[in-house]
Amino acid sequence: MLYQEVKRKLIADIASGAVQPGGALPNERALATRFGVSIGTIRRAVEELVAEHILLRQQGRGTFVGRLDQERFMFQFFNIAGRDGQREFPRVELRAFAKSRASAEEARRLGLATAAPVLRIDNVLWLQQRPVIHDHIVLDAQLFAGLTRQRLGQRNGTIYELYQTDFGVTVVDAEERVRAEPLNPRSAALLGLAEGSAVLRIDRVARSFAQKPAEFRVSMVDSRDFDYVAGRAAPR
Amino acid sequence: MLYQEVKRKLIADIASGAVQPGGALPNERALATRFGVSIGTIRRAVEELVAEHILLRQQGRGTFVGRLDQERFMFQFFNIAGRDGQREFPRVELRAFAKSRASAEEARRLGLATAAPVLRIDNVLWLQQRPVIHDHIVLDAQLFAGLTRQRLGQRNGTIYELYQTDFGVTVVDAEERVRAEPLNPRSAALLGLAEGSAVLRIDRVARSFAQKPAEFRVSMVDSRDFDYVAGRAAPR
C-alpha cells in the first residue's frame, strides 16, 4: 500500500499548514522523486484526495489544496434547496455568540469531556428574503481559542473557510441526522414562526482529517418551501 | 477516453442481461483482448463501476455483477436508523396493490406522460416491532408489465432485487428530498398515529442506468425514535 503512505504524507502536509489552502502542490515528477515512488503511485494517491474534495487538479495548471469557499460549501455542505430544486447561497445573520459548557450530548458528538468549555454561535439563514434556518453551532473552545464575535462578523467567505484559514481546521466531511420535530420557543422567535410547527431538525457533526470532530451543529429548518436534499447523482 | 468506452460496453452487457446479477465477468486478460485495450484500461473502467456499486471485485475470485440483496439495500438505499445509530432490516408488510394513473407530479418524476398508467404499492415497514414507515411506491405500468400482488408477496429478498431479476431494471442510485409534514389521514391509519403529528416525508426517485427513473416513492416516517441519516463517512 505504497500509495496509502503517500496519501498520509500529503494529508500531513496539508493539516500542518505546510501547503496553504489554495496553494499549489509540487508537480508529479517532483513528488515522485521526493517520495521515491513512480508517478503512477503519486497519481493514485492524488486521485483519492481529489475524490474527497481535499485537492483540486487542473490540467495544464497544477494541483491545489481545496479552499472551503462558497462554491464548495454549497456543493458539499449545504443541502437545502427550494421545492423546484433551485439552490441559493443563504444570507447569514449572526444572532448570538457565547462561551459556555458542553451538554452531555454535545460533548459526546465533539469527543470532549462532559461540561468542557465550548463556544456557541446562533445564526439565522435567509433564503428568498425570508428567515428559513436557525443554526446553533457548538465548537470546542480550546480548538478555536481566540475566536471572537468580531472576527466572526467581519469574515469574508464561509465559516468553514474561517476555520481553515484562522485555526488550521479543515472540514472534510459531515454526517447528518434528520428528523421532524415541533418548533422550540427559541427557534420560533428567531424564525418568526408559531411554536410547535412541524420543522426539520438536522444534527450535523462536521469532521476534519482522521474523522476528528470539528463542529457540532443543530439546524432547525422551516421546510414548508425548502427540502433537505440527499443522494444527488455524481456527475459521470 | 478509451476507458469510458469500455465502461459503456460493460454497462450495456449488464443492462441487456448478457451477464446476470451475481454472475462473473470474464477475467481482465480476456476483457483486454476482447476490447483491444490494455489491462490497465480495463481496470480503470471496472474500478469506476465498483465505486458505483454496480460491480463487485474479490481478489482471487473474480469480478461479479452486484445483486440488489439485503446487504446492499441497507447500505445504499435504506437511510433510517435508530437514535443510537443502530441499523436494522425492516419487516415489510404489503398493504395495498393497485393500478391507476399518474398524477402530474408523479409523471414528472418518472419521466412519463401525465395520467400514464402506473402501479401503486403501499407498504408498512416495521422496526423494533412497531410500524414506523409508510411507503407509497409508484411504478411505470409498462416497464413493470406483469407485476402482480402475488408476485410481490411471494418474493424473496428486496423489492429492488425483484425489479432486477424479473424486469431487468437495475437501480443504481437514488435522489431523496426530505421535509417535515403533518401526518395525512391514510398514513396515520396505517401507522396507528394521530393525524397531524409531525413526521418526515421523503420523496425518492430511484434511477437505473443513464439516469433513467425506475421508481418514485414517498415515505412517511415516524421520526420520534428514528432518524434519516446522510453523509456517513466513506471507509478509507
Add this chain to the structure above:
DNA sequence: AAGTGGTCTAGACCACTTG
C-alpha cells in the same frame, strides 16, 4: 516553447481463492 496534468500501455510481482 515549456510545463502541467490526463490517458494509455505492457509488463512485473504480490496476495488471495480454489481445486
Add this chain to the structure above:
DNA sequence: AAGTGGTCTAGACCACTTT
C-alpha cells in the same frame, strides 16, 4: 498449482495553460 484481482513501475504520447 493455477487462476484471479491488487499494486507498482517506467515510460509514451496527448491536451491544456502559461509565458
